Structures are given as structure tokens and as C-alpha cells.
Amino acid sequence: MRYRTIGTDPAxxxxxxxxxxxxxxxxxxxxxxxxxxxxxxxxxxxxxFVDTSDNYAFWQxxxxxxxxxxxxxxxxxxxxxxxxxxxxxxxxxRPLAPGTSFLDNPEGLSxxxxxxxxxxxxxxxxxDRIDLLYAHIEDRTVPLRETVECFADLVAEGTxxxxxxxxxxxWRVERARGIAAAAGLxxxxxxxxxxxxxxxxxxxxSALDPDGDVGWVGPDLASYLRAEPQLTLVAxxxxxxxxxxxxxRLGDAxxxxxxxxRLAALGAVAAETGATVNQVVLAxxxxxxxxxxxxxxxxxxxQLEEAxxxxxxxxxxxxxxxxxxxx
Numbered sequence: 431m432r433y434r435t436i437g438t439d440p441a442x443x444x445x446x447x448x449x450x451x452x453x454x455x456x457x458x459x460x461x462x463x464x465x466x467x468x469x470x471x472x473x474x475x476x477x478x479f480v481d482t483s484d485n486y487a488f489w490q491x492x493x494x495x496x497x498x499x500x501x502x503x504x505x506x507x508x509x510x511x512x513x514x515x516x517x518x519x520x521x522x523x524r525p526l527a528p529g530t531s532f533l534d535n536p537e538g539l540s541x542x543x544x545x546x547x548x549x550x551x552x553x554x555x556x557x558d559r560i561d562l563l564y565a566h567i568e569d570r571t572v573p574l575r576e577t578v579e580c581f582a583d584l585v586a587e588g589t590x591x592x593x594x595x596x597x598x599x600x601w602r603v604e605r606a607r608g609i610a611a612a613a614g615l616x617x618x619x620x621x622x623x624x625x626x627x628x629x630x631x632x633x634x635x636s637a638l639d640p641d642g643d644v645g646w647v648g649p650d651l652a653s654y655l656r657a658e659p660q661l662t663l664v665a666x667x668x669x670x671x672x673x674x675x676x677x678x679r680l681g682d683a684x685x686x687x688x689x690x691x692r693l694a695a696l697g698a699v700a701a702e703t704g705a706t707v708n709q710v711v712l713a714x715x716x717x718x719x720x721x722x723x724x725x726x727x728x729x730x731x732x733q734l735e736e737a738x739x740x741x742x743x744x745x746x747x748x749x750x751x752x753x754x755x756x757x
Contacts, residue, residue: 431447431448431449431475431476431477431478431738431741432447432448432741433445433446433447433448433478434446434448434662434721434723436562436592436619436620436662436723437591437592437619437620437662438619438660439616442585442591442592442616443592444516444561444562444591444592445478446478446479446516446723447476447477447478447479448716448723448724448741449477449479449712449716449723449724449726449737449738449740449741450477450479450480450481450518450664450723450724450725450726451468451469451472451477451479451480451481451725451726451727451728451734452481452482452666452725452726452727452728453465453469453480453481453482453486453498453501453502453727454482454483454486454487454498454727455486455487455490455498455727455729456468456469456482456486456497456498456501456502457487457497457498457500457501458486458487458490458491458497458498459487459490459729460729462501462504464729464730465501465505466505466508467731468728468730468731468734469502469505469509470509471731471734471735472734473509473511473515475738477738478514478515478516479515479516479518479723480502480515480516480517480518481517481518481519481622481664481666481725482498482499482502482517482518482519482520482555483495483498483499483519483520483521483523483524483564483566484496484499484519484520484521484524484547484550484551484554485520485523485524485525485532485566486498486499488524488525488528488531489531492528492529493528494524494525494526494527494528495524495525496524496550496554499519499551499554499555500554502517502554502555503554503555503556506555506556506557507556513561516561516562517555517557517560517561517562518560518561518562518563518564518594518620518622518664519551519555519560519562519563519564520563520564520565520566520596520622521537521539521543521544521547521548521551521563521564521565521566522536522537522538522539522543522544522547522565522566522567522569523536523537523566523567524536524537524547525537532566532567533637533638536567536569538569538571538572539565539568539569539572539577540569540572540576540577540580541576541577541579541580544577544580544581544584545580545583545584548560548563548584548589548590549589551563552589558588558589559588559589559590559591560589560590560591561591561592562591562592562593562594562620563581563584563590563591563592563593563594564593564594564595564596564620564622565577565581565593565594565595565596565598565618566596566597567596567597567598567638568597568598568599568602568638568644574602574605574606574609575609577606578606578609578610578613578615578617579613579615581593581616582610582613582615582616582617585616592619592620593616593617593618593619593620594618594619594620594621594622594664595618595620595621595622596621596622596623596645596666597622597623597638597644597645598644599639599644599650600648600650600651600654601650603618603621603651603654604654606618618661619660619661619662620661620662620664621651621655621661621662621663621664622663622664622665622666622725623645623646623647623651623663623664623665623666624643624645624646624647624665624666624667625646625647625663625665625666625668625715625722626665626667626668626669626670626711626715627674627692627696627710627711627714627715627753628670628673628674628680628684628689628692628693629646629688630643630646630681630683630684631683631684631685631686632646632648634683643683645666647663647665652720655720656719656720662723663720663721663722663723664722664723664725665715665722665723665724665725666725667725668711668712668715668722668724668725668726669708669711669712669726674696674707674708674711675706675707675708677693687757688756688757691756691757692753692756692757694756695752695753695755695756696710696711696753696756698752699745699749699752699753702749703743703745703749705739705740705743706736708736708737708740709736709737709739709740709743710740710743710745710753712724712726712737712740712741712743713740713743713744713745714745714750714753716740716741717744717745717750718750724737
């Protein structure tokens with residue numbers, strides 16, 4: 431395993447593995463025994479960065495979520511896990527009532543919600559401090575200063591370490607970080623967004639934003655990350671739910687002229703390296719000029735093993751240039 435540091439403050443920064451384990455479906459679609467087996471193998475391979483959310487996985491049972499955090503708490507206790515594993519969770523998108531969703535009835539990012547939801551997440555995870563807490567989706571009904579100041583209060587109280595944002599417009603992230611910096615408060619340092627080798631169309635309205643996909647690393651966010659190297663990008667859904675191995679699973683968002691050329695370049699590099707296309711995608715993300723920490727969820731130990739092998743895959747400069755140039 432290889433590692434990198436997230437965060438800048440010596441009091442809260444952490445060293446984490448370059449591959450993050452997503453626990454979205456643990457405790458629901460992925461049963462407890464399988465979840466434990468995946469977690470155990472990940473840790474035995476040197477993995478130290480586990481990701482969840484307070485709303486995972488509400489859509490599996492028509493509830494409000496919390497199953498993933500609860501399973502991770504049980505696993506932690508059963509294995510005697512301490513602070514050697516970094517746990518990240520998210521709040522803001524938990525449905526307020528069973529049968530609703532983050533689209534029509536989200537908890538939001540008011541100070542009251544942030545404080546209460548973070549406390550419930552700590553209880554479910556069984557930790558004194560959440561290592562990394564994200565604002566999961568935007569809440570434009572609440573003043574941004576209120577959100578920023580409450581997150582900072584939790585850091586000052588020692589119940590949260592690092593702060594992050596996910597699925598926010600780049601200008602909203604920058605505005606929030608500016609508010610924090612002007613007040614001498616900790617701000618967002620880890621950004622969790624969807625990034626993969628195949629880019630989708632992002633110019634059509636999405637469920638979260640009428641101006642298009644707010645979760646994808648588009649040009650504005652990519653430029654922002656390049657200009658702010660102290661920020662960390664965590665890339666969720668990097669393997670497109672298995673679509674690289676089975677391109678027929680690609681949805682309409684990938685039905686554009688660049689997709690065939692990118693898939694051809696990816697296949698050629700995979701053949702040259704003897705790696706799978708999934709492994710090439712993960713290596714491309716980890717070794718980019720704006721490096722990302724891939725966040726991958728697995729339903730079996732075999733899937734995890736494939737991803738672990740990508741950690742040691744080094745793409746040549748020529749291979750990387752060829753992948754980047756395909757369009």
C-alpha cells in the first residue's frame with residue numbers, strides 16, 4: 431500500500447492509503463459477513479481510509495439510512511479498531527422521513543442539523559472524533575456562514591478532525607473557504623466528487639442542479655484543484671459501477687463522440703501493461719498531475735483484490751499522455 435497526507439493542520443491532518451474503501455451498501459445490499467470480509471482484507475492490505483455517510487443506504491429499505499455507519503461501528507468494536515483507521519462520513523443529505531429522499535426532504539446544513547447529525551454519526555460509528563466530515567450536498571436555504579461556523583465549532587470542540595465538501599459548485603466551495611479563512615477558522619480541505627477516465631455529458635439538468643451535473647469534476651473544479659494543491663480530491667464511483675468491464679452498462683450520459691476513442695485507448699494501455707481496464711483507470715487517477723484518491727465500493731473480496739493490485743501499477747509518461755489525448 432502507498433499513503434498520502436490529507437489536511438494541513440498538524441493537529442488534524444492524517445496519513446491515509448491512496449485507495450479508499452466505500453461502505454455505502456454495507457449492512458444493506460452487502461450483508462454483514464461479506465462486509466466484514468471486505469473490511470478485514472482491506473485493512474490487512476494496509477488500507478486505512480473508510481468512507482460512509484449518515485444517509486447510507488436509505489434507498490435500500492425505504493428508511494433514512496444509518497445502516498452503513500452502524501455496521502462500521504460493530505466491525506470496529508469486534509476488531510478492536512482504534513484511530514489507525516480514518517473514518518470519513520457525510521451529512522446534509524439524510525432524508526427527514528422514511529420514504530422520502532435527499533431530493534425532496536433532506537436534513538440540510540443548518541447549525542442545528544450539523545451538530546445533531548454529527549453526534550448521531552459519532553454514536554453509530556462508536557468514535558469520539560469523526561476524522562473527516564463532509565457537507566454531502568449544498569443547502570442554499572441556509573446562510574453559508576452558518577454552515578461554515580458550525581463545522582468549525584465541531585473542530586474546535588474536538589469532535590471532528592478534517593472538513594470536506596461533496597457535490598457543491600466550485601464557487602460555493604471557494605466562497606465557504608473564503609469565509610472560513612477570513613475568520614481564521616478551519617475550512618474544507620477534502621473534496622469528494624465523481625471522477626473517472628470516461629467523462630460524461632454534464633450540460634444537461636441533473637436532479638441536484640438545473641445547470642447540470644454538480645457532482646462531476648468539471649473544468650472549473652479541476653482548475654481550482656490545480657491552483658490549490660493543498661486540497662485533496664477523493665474520487666467517488668471511479669469504475670462507473672462496472673461499466674468499464676461491461677461498456678453496455680454505460681448510460682446516456684456517455685453517449686458522446688469521445689467515449690469510443692477513450693475506451694480504445696484504455697483497452698490498448700491495459701493490454702500493454704497486462705492490467706485490467708479497471709486497474710488502469712485507478713492508476714490513471716492516483717498518478718495524475720492532480721492526483722485523486724479513488725473511492726471504490728465492493729460487493730466481494732475478489733473485486734477488492736483487483737483494485738488493490740492497481741496501487742502498484744505505474745503508467746509511463748507516454749501511456750498517460752496517450753490516455754489524456756484520446757477524445
